[in-house]
Amino acid sequence: MTNLNAVLDAARKAGAQQAEAYQVANEETPVKFEANRLKELNSRHTSGVALRVIANGRIGFASSTRPDDIDDLVSAALETAPFGPEAHFDFPQQAEAPVVETFDPATESFAVDDMIEAGQSLIDAVRKVEPELLCDSQLRRLVGEVTLVNSNGANISYRGSMLMAWLHGSLIRGTDMLFVGDVDAAVSPELDTDRIERTVTWQLEHARNLATMRTADLPVIFTSSGVADGLVMPLTLAFSGRLVQQGQSPLAGKLGDDVYDTRLSVHDDATLPMRPASRPFDDEGVASRRTPLIERGTVRSFMYDLQTAGLAKAQSTGSAERSLTSQPAISTTSLLISPGETTFEEMVAGVKEGLIVEDLMGAGQGNVMGGDFSGNVLLGYKIEGGEIVGRVKDTMVAGNVHEALASVSAIGSEARWVNGTIHTPPLLFDRMAVSAKAP
Amino acid sequence: MSDQLISRDEIEKAVRGHNADYVEVRIDDTATNRLVYRGQELEEIGRTQSFGGCARALVNGGWGFVSFNRPQDPSAPADVGLRAGIRTRVEEAVAMARHVGTETSVLAPVDPVVDVVTANVVMDPRKITLARKKEIFDGYNAKMLSVDGVTSTNIVYGDSHKRVTFASSEGSYIEQERIDVISRLAATARRNGDMQQASMSLGALNDFSYIDALDEAAYMIANRAVELLNAPYVEPGVYPVILDPILAGVFCHEAFGHLSESDFVYENDRMKEIMVLGRQFGQKHLNIVDGAAVPGLRGSFKYDDEGTPATKTDLIREGVLVGRLHSRETAGKMGEPPSGNARAIDYRFPPIVRMTNTYIEEGEASFDDLIGDVKLGVYARNWFGGTTSMEMFTFSAGEAFMIRDGKIAELLRPVKLTGNLFTTLENIDGIGRDLDFNQGGGCGKGGQMPLPVSNGSPHIRIQDCVVGER
Numbered sequence: 044m045t046n047l048n049a050v051l052d053a054a055r056k057a058g059a060q061q062a063e064a065y066q067v068a069n070e071e072t073p074v075k076f077e078a079n080r081l082k083e084l085n086s087r088h089t090s091g092v093a094l095r096v097i098a099n100g101r102i103g104f105a106s107s108t109r110p111d112d113i114d115d116l117v118s119a120a121l122e123t124a125p126f127g128p129e130a131h132f133d134f135p136q137q138a139e140a141p142v143v144e145t146f147d148p149a150t151e152s153f154a155v156d157d158m159i160e161a162g163q164s165l166i167d168a169v170r171k172v173e174p175e176l177l178c179d180s181q182l183r184r185l186v187g188e189v190t191l192v193n194s195n196g197a198n199i200s201y202r203g204s205m206l207m208a209w210l211h212g213s214l215i216r217g218t219d220m221l222f223v224g225d226v227d228a229a230v231s232p233e234l235d236t237d238r239i240e241r242t243v244t245w246q247l248e249h250a251r252n253l254a255t256m257r258t259a260d261l262p263v264i265f266t267s268s269g270v271a272d273g274l275v276m277p278l279t280l281a282f283s284g285r286l287v288q289q290g291q292s293p294l295a296g297k298l299g300d301d302v303y304d305t306r307l308s309v310h311d312d313a314t315l316p317m318r319p320a321s322r323p324f325d326d327e328g329v330a331s332r333r334t335p336l337i338e339r340g341t342v343r344s345f346m347y348d349l350q351t352a353g354l355a356k357a358q359s360t361g362s363a364e365r366s367l368t369s370q371p372a373i374s375t376t377s378l379l380i381s382p383g384e385t386t387f388e389e390m391v392a393g394v395k396e397g398l399i400v401e402d403l404m405g406a407g408q409g410n411v412m413g414g415d416f417s418g419n420v421l422l423g424y425k426i427e428g429g430e431i432v433g434r435v436k437d438t439m440v441a442g443n444v445h446e447a448l449a450s451v452s453a454i455g456s457e458a459r460w461v462n463g464t465i466h467t468p469p470l471l472f473d474r475m476a477v478s479a480k481a482p
Numbered sequence: 483m484s485d486q487l488i489s490r491d492e493i494e495k496a497v498r499g500h501n502a503d504y505v506e507v508r509i510d511d512t513a514t515n516r517l518v519y520r521g522q523e524l525e526e527i528g529r530t531q532s533f534g535g536c537a538r539a540l541v542n543g544g545w546g547f548v549s550f551n552r553p554q555d556p557s558a559p560a561d562v563g564l565r566a567g568i569r570t571r572v573e574e575a576v577a578m579a580r581h582v583g584t585e586t587s588v589l590a591p592v593d594p595v596v597d598v599v600t601a602n603v604v605m606d607p608r609k610i611t612l613a614r615k616k617e618i619f620d621g622y623n624a625k626m627l628s629v630d631g632v633t634s635t636n637i638v639y640g641d642s643h644k645r646v647t648f649a650s651s652e653g654s655y656i657e658q659e660r661i662d663v664i665s666r667l668a669a670t671a672r673r674n675g676d677m678q679q680a681s682m683s684l685g686a687l688n689d690f691s692y693i694d695a696l697d698e699a700a701y702m703i704a705n706r707a708v709e710l711l712n713a714p715y716v717e718p719g720v721y722p723v724i725l726d727p728i729l730a731g732v733f734c735h736e737a738f739g740h741l742s743e744s745d746f747v748y749e750n751d752r753m754k755e756i757m758v759l760g761r762q763f764g765q766k767h768l769n770i771v772d773g774a775a776v777p778g779l780r781g782s783f784k785y786d787d788e789g790t791p792a793t794k795t796d797l798i799r800e801g802v803l804v805g806r807l808h809s810r811e812t813a814g815k816m817g818e819p820p821s822g823n824a825r826a827i828d829y830r831f832p833p834i835v836r837m838t839n840t841y842i843e844e845g846e847a848s849f850d851d852l853i854g855d856v857k858l859g860v861y862a863r864n865w866f867g868g869t870t871s872m873e874m875f876t877f878s879a880g881e882a883f884m885i886r887d888g889k890i891a892e893l894l895r896p897v898k899l900t901g902n903l904f905t906t907l908e909n910i911d912g913i914g915r916d917l918d919f920n921q922g923g924g925c926g927k928g929g930q931m932p933l934p935v936s937n938g939s940p941h942i943r944i945q946d947c948v949v950g951e952r
Contacts, residue, residue, distance in 0.1 A: 104528035
């Protein structure tokens with residue numbers, strides 16, 4: 044490991060007034076299944092150091108994975124600083140951090156053979172439901188350590204672990220292709236592979252028949268996975284302190300306003316025990332916290348990193364995230380949408396003609412900054428007379444997330460984790476633009 | 483290209499003498515510069531030095547892959563540890579492959595190659611000072627912000643110089659060098675709660691010079707963002723659409739290109755039936771090609787990441803499927819020639835089947851031929867993004883206009899086009915004669931993104947396309 048204090052010393056000697064060194068060391072072990080069987084074992088060892096400096100009031104940055112090149116790293120960071128942005132913050136002192144559990148030694152020692160076994164039994168289980176299903180699957184173990192030191196005295200280090208499982212199945216008949224799948228991630232090795240099995244089984248059963256949608260404004264249910272695919276990104280982008288401060292967020296100037304449905308509450312929480320996105324500190328050394336974004340329809344707070352907080356005269360919310368090669372940027376951690384009171388079955392039963400969106404493709408394109416979302420329904424179902432009648436094809440759904448969430452028709456009573464980082468119930472909207480191509 | 487941390491001799495030794503069907507090592511050394519503006523502020527400037535390697539082994543049909551930045555013994559001096567480390571990493575990969583493999587290994591044969599390929603540099607971004615780069619982009623940023631109604635901008639500039647060394651147990655040793663120069667300019671206009679964005683993504687291989695000539699583009703983007711505030715949404719529905727070369731290139735990549743990647747096909751009997759060579763996909767005027775051997779584009783190279791020489795592959799010829807994209811394994815298993823399409827974004831990943839430069843060849847129609855008899859349709863231009871699920875694709879246009887009575891009519895807000903591959907290719911009923919390439923994209927697959935690719939096309943017309951708003 045690189046001696047980070049030596050990096051700080053060298054940076055100060057070279058002319059930096061403040062410096063911050065960030066180091067990651069990860070070991071990632073993916074076990075890959077293709078076409079229903081084990082195909083490849085991977086092992087990725089990643090390590091490197093990033094250096095941020097403040098010199099004459101400006102920020103410089105460099106990162107390196109080259110062994111032993113402190114001098115190059117320091118000179119690259121200082122070389123960029125004269126052209127860098129003005130710093131509107133000081134690196135933080137050592138903070139008192141909440142106790143956040145991020146590591147389970149049982150994950151670190153979870154054997155590759157157990158991962159192979161888990162993947163194979165998952166594939167076998169869903170193929171019992173549909174023998175013709177062709178499955179790709181991946182079990183992935185990640186163990187890592189993050190270390191951050193700065194010239195103002197912060198010296199932070201913590202370990203993290205994660206086990207992730209995903210399954211992706213395809214069923215092809217003629218040129219009709221059905222794609223099903225689910226993913227779960229956890230800090231501990233107790234992955235909910237049963238849930239993946241249940242979800243995929245449910246998808247297969249409801250996708251068996253084909254149904255035709257018409258182009259109209261119709262009621263649309265987003266399942267938890269549909270919410271995560273289509274709505275979360277355009278929504279949370281609007282809470283980025285950076286976009287707010289620059290006037291690019293439609294929520295700029297609306298802090299404290301009642302913008303959304305009064306039953307809607309959304310918060311970001313990096314302190315949940317044993318969640319993959321949890322951490323005691325953010326990637327600038329600011330203590331983690333729970334940040335309410337929407338409370339009963341009211342815009343409660345925006346997310347900030349140090350630089351944006353400095354510009355906006357706000358406090359960092361501990362929302363800085365970075366990879367080794369990128370500078371810190373505002374990001375959500377675990378995002379939670381509070382559940383409501385309507386069961387999924389009640390939602391479906393109340394719809395005369397409508398659409399269920401489970402998997403949305405291409406949702407991140409278009410004017411997402413303004414809150415627009417749209418996409419091709421990769422996996423979705425038609426509702427007729429309160430019942431799911433089959434899978435839809437050639438169907439798009441579009442809307443604006445801020446308009447849609449201003450009046451939600453029903454919020455589901457059961458929230459679940461999607462991708463291990465988004466906890467959300469299903470949502471029902473009364474009218475949304477559905478366009479479909481008649482066969 | 484000899485100032486390397488590990489010598490050729492050491493790399494070649496590391497791949498020899500293993501009890502495996504095949505072994506390869508790849509070492510990357512990449513230096514990247516990056517500038518990001520948001521609004522008035524230069525938000526980010528930085529330099530990244532990335533050095534790492536990987537070992538991949540094949541035993542009895544199973545693969546093992548190990549990637550690393552550092553020698554295994556952190557207490558050893560870096561150079562010593564790295565040398566000893568590479569051989570150990572190869573051994574690890576072999577052991578993993580052995581754990582997986584239960585069948586017979588199949589790789590299409592490729593002649594071993596020893597070659598050193600230097601970048602054919604037109605204008606080297608490393609020779610332009612950081613001060614000069616900042617001055618250029620300060621200028622574009624100021625120009626965009628000076629347009630009345632523009633409230634913010636976003637500029638991303640990046641250049642990367644990359645050297646990749648490849649060695650295999652079959653005796654190949656290849657060094658390749660390339661320089662990528664990418665940029666994206668975007669302007670946001672806002673009025674009351676309404677916000678619109680216009681943008682342009684550009685790229686070039688081994689050439690900085692285009693960066694100096696974006697004045698007009700910056701001005702155009704800024705004005706377009708403001709105009710969009712007054713533009714209506716499209717009435718969603720089914721229309722004839724005309725795509726400009728940029729968007730048609732994205733269409734070609736998303737709607738068809740991914741389906742021609744054999745790793746989706748080679749172990750999937752149903753897909754093999756669908757993608758059977760000889761199948762009619764389009765009308766007689768449709769020809770689609772992929773090839774890294776087409777020189778000077780962002781998807782161009784001399785050897786892929788398995789050491790297979792680049793080729794130019796006919797995918798569709800006169801509307802009929804005639805070829806597909808292969809790695810050595812997919813080619814071997816399907817009994818087809820390897821096409822040189824196994825690519826990895828960097829040392830952290832094994833190579834998988836990817837596109838390079840994918841394009842629709844020129845036809846005979848003029849723009850007037852395409853638009854003249856369209857009573858009500860959509861003319862979609864420029865690229866926002868795109869994705870595919872094989873059967874279904876969706877991609878969004880940066881700008882769009884209604885076509886009314888054979889003429890370009892009012893500006894629309896950005897539209898999204900979606901469809902079913904198998905009917906849509908058949909529905910291309912006009913192909914222009916103005917082939918152009920989009921080099922600003924980066925392709926994502928299997929967690930590997932962005933991979934430098936280009937795609938191109940002349941103007942094309944598609945009947946019965948689903949057009950959605952936003």
